[in-house]
Amino acid sequence: MADHQHMRILILGGSVFLGRAFVTEAQRRGHEVTIFNRGRSGTDPEGVEVVRGDREVADDLRRLAEGHTWDAVVDTSGMHPRVVGESARALSGHAGAYLFVSSFHAYEGWPAEAVSETSPRHACASDAAPDDVAYNALKAGCERAVEESFAGDALILNPGVIVGPHESTGRLLWWLERMARGGQVLAPGRADQSVQVIDARDIAAFGLDQLEVKATGRFLVTGPVGATSFGDLLAGCAEVTGSDAEVVWVDETFLLDKEVAVWTGLPLWAVDQPGMAGTWLASSDKALAAGLRCRPLAETVRDTWQWLQHRGPSAGPYKQGTTLLGLEPEQEQRLLAEWGARRGSESA
Secondary structure: OOOOOOOOEEEEEOOOOHHHHHHHHHHOOOOEEEEOOOOOOOOOOOOEEEEOOOOOOOOHHHHHHOOOOOEEEEEEOOHHHHHHHHHHHHOOOOEEEEEEEEOHHHHOOOOOOOOOOOOOOOOOOOOOOOOOOOOHHHHHHHHHHHHHHHHEEEEEEEEEEEEOOOOOOOOHHHHHHHHHHOOEEEEEOOOOOEEEEEEEEHHHHHHHHHHHHHOEEEEEEOOOOOOOEHHHHHHHHHHHHHHOEEEEEOHHHHHHHHHOOOOOOOOOOOOOOOOHHHOOOOHHHHHHHHHOOOHHHHHHHHHHHHHHHHHHHOOOOEEOOOEEOOOHHHHHHHHHHHHHHHHHHOOO
């Protein structure tokens, strides 16, 4: 294990997915970790100091901060600018740095355009309420809330699609479970379509690296452009699950005509049209130059499947917000039959 300067780190959240990855990596490096959450979303990792509270309650934030200091705050759970601003103000003077995990959604051009750290952000105010702007713009306001309200170093990470063990949204989990069931599997578009994903553990390692060297500013963190494809992803899922699945690549126009929802109906499907042309073209060059290390997708898929088997079936369907992810089995079979009939008639 490499030597790391000891740090005291406060993680807002810390019990579910990305926050848990930060906890695990921080502990591996010998850092002292405090987590602050409501105790509702997941089990607390072992070996951390747990402070119960709600970041939307001023008294809870005040109680968290009183008499405590940390080298850094890691905020993986901020969704609304006003809430993030209140956290940043409450913790000013109690920590030297504030790392906020944002997303590609902060950039006004994504997913239609390729983005980098210098791309324009959405015009969302630092004190915006959830109903003031479109949902996708809120992360930009959260970033401004940290930059304007925290009296210390501000570090912003902009990840794209995050996958790995403990995944909470379920995009990779849905594909793993679907491939494990075997049979004909409907896949959208082309096997060689690029995808960009990043393991939560790699974000955590990079974020802590930057905190340890007192970096500031922003980094876009995702897999390198063109490093992997949708076909690679599904092949990896088939391999680790021991599946006999036969992947059937179905034309995107056909799927759109059948009103299959882009991105959610088949998770990670970014249709080859101008409005999504930049989905998998975001530049992580700055982060890679600063030491971002992205593990092979096959390793992420393997580790996620192992965790998924240990966790067992989900208590409910996977969702992005309130939108269900994936096709129902009956819908998938109907689409495959219709696609097969069309292909048969075309070749007759």
